[in-house]
Amino acid sequence: MQSEQVITERGTGTPLVLLHSSLSSKTQWSKLSEQLITGYRIIAIDLYGYGESEFPDSPNQFSLAKEAARIARIIRQHLGNERFHLIGHSYGGATALRLAHENPSRILSLGLYEPVAFFLLDQSEPAYRIMQQVEQQIASNLAKGDIPTATAHFIDFWSGQGTYQGLQVEKQRMLDRYIDKVLLDFQAVLREPLRAEDYRNLALPVCLLRSQESPLPTRRVAEVLEHTLPRLEAHWVPGGHLAPITNADEVNPYWINFLRHLREPAGPEEDERAKLLL
Incomplete structure (x- = not known):
């Protein structure tokens, strides 16, 4: 059985599974877990290669499907066939989308913050090519053994030029430890075979959050999802x-309100809409 160290489980009630971003761990959800501990059984999981989790076997054959399959196994070990809410951030959001595609009947709702689901984009568009270039730069630096530069390229792309250099050395070294898995994450989402049309029938309630301050590629993914998923609400x-x-403190209220709304009894109009989806 999967080591208990790769998850944190708190609270009682309806299960809520949380998937973190690249270069992070399950601990990123500590504040949201505190806010939802009454009413939810919260399960935050370390993705492959992060936190207390092991690095994936056969990295040359790694894929988003394998990431999602491992998460599905862990969920099954802890929840059996019980249904659950699912929230994912960045690479955790892309993993959540793959998990929802494979197991739509298991998932009650889907919360996404800027999933790096670049496979939803046309490969000829600038946003996709930007991410290809980021992946290639990280891969090139790692091939030369220049781990700090590889990590800096990733950090600065998302947080602004000079962010990595401004961190304390101890923090830099901690982030450097995980950059090999970051490259696998990029490769997984850029080589994922599913496309936007594969998600058009995903009839789960979805709450999508995105920021105008984020790079173009994640904003483009959000646009595609808004035009693809039939039961999506989106917020800036x-x-x-x-x-x-x-x-x-500004993001979590959207998750909390979304989940609270789903728990409230549906009115006649919602009941009719639900029947049409069955």
């Missing part, structure tokens, strides 16, 4: 791509 929030970590 401040703080950029890392807002669930840096601006949790």
Whole structure:
């Protein structure tokens, strides 16, 4: 059985699974967990290669499907066949989308913050090419053994030029430890075979959050999702791509209100709409 260290489980009630971003861990959800501990059984999971989790076997054959399959196994070990809410940030959001595609009947709702689901984009558009260039730069630096430059390229892309250099050395070294998995994350989302049309029938209630301060590629993914998922609500929030970590007080109320609304009894119109979806 998967080590208990790769998850934190708190509270009682309806299960809520949380998937973190690249270069992060399950601990990024501590504030949201505190806010939802009454009424939800919260399960925050370390994705492959982060926190207490092991690095994936056969990295040359790694894929988003394998990431999602591992999460599905862990969820099954802890929840059996019980249904659950699912929230994912960045790479955790892309993993959540893959998990929802494979297991739509298991998931009660989907919360997404700027999922890096670049596979939803046309490969000829600038936003996709930008991410290809980021991946290639990280891969090139790692091939030369220049781990700090690889990590800096990733951090500065999302948080602004000079961000990595401004961190304390201890923080830099901690982030450097995970950059090999970051490259696998990029490769997984850029090589994922599913496309936007594969998600058009995903009839889950979805809350999508995005920021005007984020780079173009994640804003484009958000646009595609808005035109693809039939039961999606979307909101703009401040703080950029890392807002669930840096601006949790502004982001979390959207998750809390979304989940609260789903718990309230549906009115006649909602009942009729639900019947049409069955």
